Amino acid sequence: MTLTELRYIVTLAQEQHFGRAAERCHVSQPTLSVGVKKLEDELGVLIFERSKSAVRLTPVGEGIVTQAQKVLEQAQGIREMAQAGKNQLAAPLKVGAIYTVGPYLFPHLIPQLHRVAPQMPLYIEENFTHVLRDKLRTGELDAIIIALPFAEADVLTKPLYDEPFYVLLPFGHPWTARETIDSELLNDKSLLLLGEGHCFRDQVLEACPSLRKGGEDSAKHTTVESSSLETIRHMVASGLGVSILPFSAVDSHHYAPGVIEIRPLTPPVPFRTVAIAWRASFPRPRAIEVLADSIRLCSVALPQTQGEPQPA
Secondary structure: OHHHHHHHHHHHHHHHOOHHHHHHHOOOHHHHHHHHHHHHHHHOOOOOOOOOOOOEOOOHHHHHHHHHHHHHHHHHHHHHHHHHHOOOOOOOOEEEEEEEOOOHHHHHHHHHHHOOOOOOOOOEEOOOOOHHHHHHHHHHEEEEEEEEOOOOOOOOEEEEEEEEEEEEEEOOOOOHHOOOEEEEHOOOHHHHEEOOHHHHHHHHHHHHHHOOOOOOHHHHHHHEEEEEEHHHHHHHHHOOEEEEEEHHHOOOOOOOOOOOEEEOOOOOOOEEEEEEEEEEOOOOOHHHHHHHHHHHHHHHHHOOOOOOOOOO
C-alpha cells in the first residue's frame, strides 16, 4: 500500500470517473486503473463498483476512502512541517467562504493576514454552503467561513461575529422617511431576494415571517430573485425594489450619494452569526487560530449601537 495508491482512490471517489481522476493525478488512465486494482487485490475487497456509465464506492470502499483521506492529510502535514521548519504559518491555506461573506471580508482579511502571517497566502474559493461542506470534508479546502447553524461530523466550528441585517432602498423611496423599517412591511412584490441555494435568502425569509404567509410558493411568486448581492444592489439603485443586506455589504459599493439609502430594521434586529469550520484532524491548528483571530479583527467595524448584536 502506497500514498500514491491512496491518492488514486481518493481522487477517483471524488471524480467518479477514471479519465478525470487520472488527469487530476497527472497519470495515464491505465496507470491509475492498475494502481486502484493493485490496492483492491492487496486488501482483498472491492473499493469501487464499476459499470460502463459510472464508478461508485462500495459500502466498504466508503470507509477505506475516508481513512485514506485522513492518511493523505497527515502525510501532507508532515511534508509541510518539514518544508516550513515546523512553521504552520509558512504554507498556503485553502479557504472557502459563502458568496455573501467572501467579497466583503477578504479585502479586509488579506491585508491583516499579510501583517501577521506573510508566508501564508490564501487559496480562495467562494461557493454555496453545501459545496464548501463537501470540499472541506474531502480535503480540497482547509477551512470554510459560513453562517450558523452548521453541523458536520468530525468538523469543528467557532463563531466569529454577529452581523445585523439592514434594508436597502432606492433614493426617494417613501420608507426613507422612517428611522427604522418594520420587517412586517417587507411583504410586497418589490422585495429582491437571492435565489435558491443561498443561506442568506433563508435567513431573510426567517427574519421576515410575512414573506412566508401562504407558504414557500407564495414567497417565490411575490419576490424578484437574483444571483448575487451586488446584482441586487444595482437593481435597487435602478428603482426596481428594496432588499435586505448583511452589515458588511452595506458600504461596499461605488455609488455616489443620492442613489441608494440604508435603514436599520426595527428591533429586535435580525442577524446572522458568521463562523469558521475546519476538520478536527487538520494538522495546522495554529493556521486556523491565526485565520480566526484575523477575521475577528476585521469584524470590529460592526455597529456597536444599543439593540444590535456585538462581535462574538
